[in-house]
Amino acid sequence: MSTTQPVQGAVPPPGCPAHEGHAGGSGPEPLYGPAFAADPARTYASLRRQGSIARVELAPGVPASLVIGYDTALEVLRSPERFAKDPRRWKALADGTVPPDSPVVPMMMYRPNALFTDGDEHARLRGAITDSLARIDPNALRGYVEHSADSLIDEFGPTGEADLRGQYGSVLPLLVFCRMYGCPPDIGEKLVVGMSGIFAADENSEAANAVLAEGIAELVALKRAKPKADVTSWLMAHPAKLTDEEMGQQLTLLMGAGTEPQQNLICNTLRLLLSDDRFAGDLAGGSMPVEDALDEVLWSESPMANYAVHYPVHDLELDGTRLREGEPVVISLAAANADPRLAEERHRGGNRAHLAWSAGPHACPAKSPARLIAAVAVEKLLDRLPDVELAVGVEQLEWRQGPFHRALAALPVRFPPATVPAAATEPSGASSWNPSTSPSSSTPPVGTSTQKQPVSAPSDPRHWWSFLARWWRGR
Template structure:
């Protein structure tokens, strides 16, 4: 375990990650990093378990690449705070408020960015509400949503599984979980996707997301129902409207884009790696092994779990100044353990869900959604293949995620198994509570104004093909 000591009186080495000795900061953005992040992690490891990085132009941080060192940071809330209000460079204007990474790092009064008793109160509301979701009902809704999407692409014999399956399915599931109507879902789709890409429109995307969540909270105050939003609202923690908004943003952020990446990264592995191809050809479903492998080697959030030293502290021979962002490279820490594939199978000691007091509270539902999505697709399309060489697949740019830009596939066309029309996925269906009945069959939208917003929302999410 890496030792820590207070070094507030030390003068060397410099504490700014942008001026760490003679080393230039490694860039965690741009096309080169997106194409081969492991090359960057290899260079960073040459300097030890902690190294200076630049996560956007002019935005400097430290990146932890060592597994044991990462655990030490994640499990030491007395030394490393989650509260971004400690971020000195943002507070003094060195990092402008419109920097593309700020929406993913800024303070929000939610369970992710708080410490101590406030974190316990907010996290308790989340975990208790998630605990009311029935896994069998959740699996049923994922299967229903997956069948709907597969029926749409099946007759064509080819598809982009990212924009037409992996990116859409989590949105359908979470809009259902939150009791979110399609017109509000439209704003949540645009806003959430925008802040993850960390592009020039991130500030605008954050505003759109805020507007959509505010409308959802107002709706649930007026019309509570058997859904996650209403359960959070009724929790003894007595969340304010502002707190409600920020817990929902946190849950959406954790459950949509990362879930999409877990599904698509798992599909890429299953369709391209010879270790799984034999099992697929023999009719086996090595889905859990593939998910474990992705969580070890290509976790949906590659570099995140941001902390801020409470005081100046030495970590692996580097002086980390108080209030400087410290990111955990979940991908580098996992892949630096030296575990071979056969030792990773069934091994859940990876850091993809983080660790310590801020470990992901929804890892069970997240795993269930991904596994069900993969199993359903492979069951319905057993002869599916990549439509391009795996080396030709492109990855979206950004310091935080590991996300494909597209996942083109081909397969023998199949006939739909259910009657389907655009808009069905927005229709109401039973809530995911222990007392809920089975999810009803898909149905065509009735004529009238109700079909309009459903179709608009559906068209929006199916057109959303990331290019970065």
């Protein structure tokens, strides 16, 4: 084992003799820390020595069983009578063995929403969500994404450089969600700032949470008084008759469950397109449809890598592994997708049998809008900045630590400064990135300057937040 490797050097890799006590040893393998973030595939490969279910630690002192086999994952996801979602069954949290301030608790603790309920209660809440999401007009959604994308690109385009994670992929979904949920500017600003603050997970997170709760409560009150054609009003009008409390909980879930994976899907797809030799040098020609790149990312860099936490309702045995009642069983959507058994099928063109959206009764209900948002966001960026390229080597890109997501920390790029704002240009034809879309849904390419200019200093974050605030108030 090399001890001089960057990042991995801090923690011995799986399989390393110094790693005794993890895979191959006696203790569970950690899904946290820099080594896992830098190379999760290596951890999954090592865990396969234990079979289709492996013992892991989600955070220090938080053990779980991780399902890494594709068929076993499907069996758990499709067996709600044996595997429940309600985290009030989690014994180690209930008896204090897992401290309530463990970093994984916010993603796993009970909240009265569709994600954490079972049976009839889940069916009622989920029914309201799926029926409301089904009413979204894809053309209108495409318009929201294009408008939001243009605003963001107009802001950083003239500088010739950007962090596509911080300045694009992270912000765009929030702007789009606010339109989807019918937020006027003042409430939208609270949701965007609140949700971004929570995901920043710093000392301001609590204040951000309060801002978010205030925004959601105001949105519910507004739509009770003046319903319109938006997801919030449709949820409210649903025969499930959600109370104000239930409305607030489901809206928070929709914003929360959507934000992180949506950001990751956009950024991981941009990373693939900008780094893989198969697409290099021909971005402007659009030789590789964005849809194919999305499929590849959903298979190989699943935006939610390990989640869909379930709890056995009684002690049971699955694939030779003893699973105990009330102990978390986490599905590795990423490892299941990489199951060697699927090696050939995975590469069959158009195969979408991956588990990135999960499966069974709790599978993502927003698959269609989420995919559309990601596709348009990527197309728009590449159409507006056709000569965009990574500002660092792909191997230098860092991934955020944590067991659940597959999230880039930043995606620095450079490009010839785009001098013409979107609003000033005329549509001139279909997007080269999406040649098959109808004229009504195409993304018009927009003029860009091809003159290279020196790369300027990165944007000041304060400037960025004031831009977001202006965006909400002014447009």
